[in-house]
Amino acid sequence: MPYKSFGFTEEQILMRDNVLGLLDRVLPSEKIAELETNSEYPLEAFHALAEAGWLTLPFDEEYGGMGAGFKDFAVFVEALGYHFPGIRTAYMTTVVYGGLYIQNLGSEALKQEFLPRIMKGDIRMAVAMTEPQSGSDVAGIRLRAIRDGDYYVLNGQKVYITNAHESDFLVVAVKTDPDAGRKGISLVVVDTTDPGFEARPMDPLGSRTTLLNEVFFDDVRVPATRLLGEENGGWRGLMKGLNLERILIAASSAGQCLKIIEIAKAFVEERKAFGKRIADFQAVGHKFAEMAMLTETARLHAFNTAEMLDAGEDAVTETAMAKVIASENNFKVADLGVHIMGAAGYVQGDMQRLFRDARLGTIGGGTSDILRNVIAQRMDL
Numbered sequence: 001m002p003y004k005s006f007g008f009t010e011e012q013i014l015m016r017d018n019v020l021g022l023l024d025r026v027l028p029s030e031k032i033a034e035l036e037t038n039s040e041y042p043l044e045a046f047h048a049l050a051e052a053g054w055l056t057l058p059f060d061e062e063y064g065g066m067g068a069g070f071k072d073f074a075v076f077v078e079a080l081g082y083h084f085p086g087i088r089t090a091y092m093t094t095v096v097y098g099g100l101y102i103q104n105l106g107s108e109a110l111k112q113e114f115l116p117r118i119m120k121g122d123i124r125m126a127v128a129m130t131e132p133q134s135g136s137d138v139a140g141i142r143l144r145a146i147r148d149g150d151y152y153v154l155n156g157q158k159v160y161i162t163n164a165h166e167s168d169f170l171v172v173a174v175k176t177d178p179d180a181g182r183k184g185i186s187l188v189v190v191d192t193t194d195p196g197f198e199a200r201p202m203d204p205l206g207s208r209t210t211l212l213n214e215v216f217f218d219d220v221r222v223p224a225t226r227l228l229g230e231e232n233g234g235w236r237g238l239m240k241g242l243n244l245e246r247i248l249i250a251a252s253s254a255g256q257c258l259k260i261i262e263i264a265k266a267f268v269e270e271r272k273a274f275g276k277r278i279a280d281f282q283a284v285g286h287k288f289a290e291m292a293m294l295t296e297t298a299r300l301h302a303f304n305t306a307e308m309l310d311a312g313e314d315a316v317t318e319t320a321m322a323k324v325i326a327s328e329n330n331f332k333v334a335d336l337g338v339h340i341m342g343a344a345g346y347v348q349g350d351m352q353r354l355f356r357d358a359r360l361g362t363i364g365g366g367t368s369d370i371l372r373n374v375i376a377q378r379m380d381l
């Protein structure tokens with residue numbers, strides 16, 4: 001299926017071709033398989049993206065960034081997801097979950113301290129919200145930060161934190177007022193080399209090159225200057241990044257769909273059964289038609305919503321829809337992909353990996369249930 005550009009500009013198409021060319025060179029499929037087997041972070045590819053300047057993409061021009069819009073960024077992240085969701089996650093944890101929180105909420109001094117190093121790829125970051133007792137219910141977090149002179153002292157635990165073991169700094173959601181629900185949340189930047197900080201990688205189904213972690217804070221002292229925004233004002237900061245995060249997950253899911261179709265297509269053109277190519281069985285053709293429709297729907301929602309955001313619309317409903325539709329379609333397409341390849345899709349290999357990776361989409365960044373709640377709440381029922 002030829003790549004269809006939904007009214008992309010020449011620059012956007014060039015960007016896509018450029019980043020895919022680079023990833024083909026530094027992260028070929030054999031290298032992906034090796035990293036996946038060893039649960040190893042794609043560091044070389046991350047640095048190659050940094051050297052080529054791609055880490056500057058969403059940052060403001062006054063800090064040395066390219067100031068990309070939502071659609072630019074969605075086109076870029078679709079390409080990353082298409083090439084390998086692991087490099088998408090490596091990119092997003094540092095740039096979107098770390099860097100953009102600092103740009104959106106940080107003091108001028110924090111921006112000057114962090115943004116240049118992030119854009120050069122000198123430091124890597126992640127964000128820690130989820131705790132053992134509260135995932136979807138972010139307001140219920142308990143990790144306590146108590147002010148002590150010029151410091152906050154952190155005690156508590158986070159869990160399922162992507163790339164915490166690979167990060168130099170973490171944006172951490174803490175409770176500065178334990179009795180105030182969402183109004184008691186603050187965001188601080190924690191240095192992972194500080195005493196009392198520990199990250200322990202976990203053993204997930206997919207996303208094995210960007211492992212998630214249990215993270216422990218035992219009297220970790222954070223300078224008060226590393227507060228992002230105002231004390232107890234963290235909730236608004238967390239909400240601010242959601243539209244972008246959701247649209248990027250949608251775009252990446254669409255990219256993953258495109259790759260699954262490509263792999264399945266290469267398979268059915270070669271594989272024979274009952275004396276003919278399995279591509280010639282109508283039942284197989286119908287599955288491709290289904291995958292194409294699911295993929296097209298995912299892409300339409302992702303790029304249309306990105307255009308709405310670029311036009312300044314609030315688009316909360318549409319970003320929630322785009323994320324649900326694209327991530328659920330990604331899993332359906334992966335399921336069809338495995339089925340089409342039979343046992344060859346079930347054993348270790350690119351299709352199996354894409355199937356496992358697709359399972360995350362409907363859980364991370366707000367589950368499909370939570371997003372359906374968001375959509376329904378905005379329908380004035």
Ligand SMILES: Cc1cc2nc3c(=O)[nH]c(=O)nc-3n(C[C@H](O)[C@H](O)[C@H](O)COP(=O)(O)OP(=O)(O)OC[C@H]3O[C@@H](n4cnc5c(N)ncnc54)[C@H](O)[C@@H]3O)c2cc1C
Nearest residue numbers: 127128129130134135136160161162212363364365367369
């Ligand atoms: C691979 C991976 C990477 C992750 N990376 C990070 C990270 O970097 N940083 C971070 O902070 N977190 C991260 N997470 C955690 C992720 O954000 C949470 O898993 C997610 O928010 C859901 O929380 P939970 O797993 O605790 O599920 P719960 O909130 O316990 O939900 C369990 C089930 O109940 C449903 N449910 C809960 N509340 C409602 C409701 N009100 N209405 C309807 N249904 C509901 C959910 O949809 C879900 O099906 C990651 C998770 C995974 C799997």
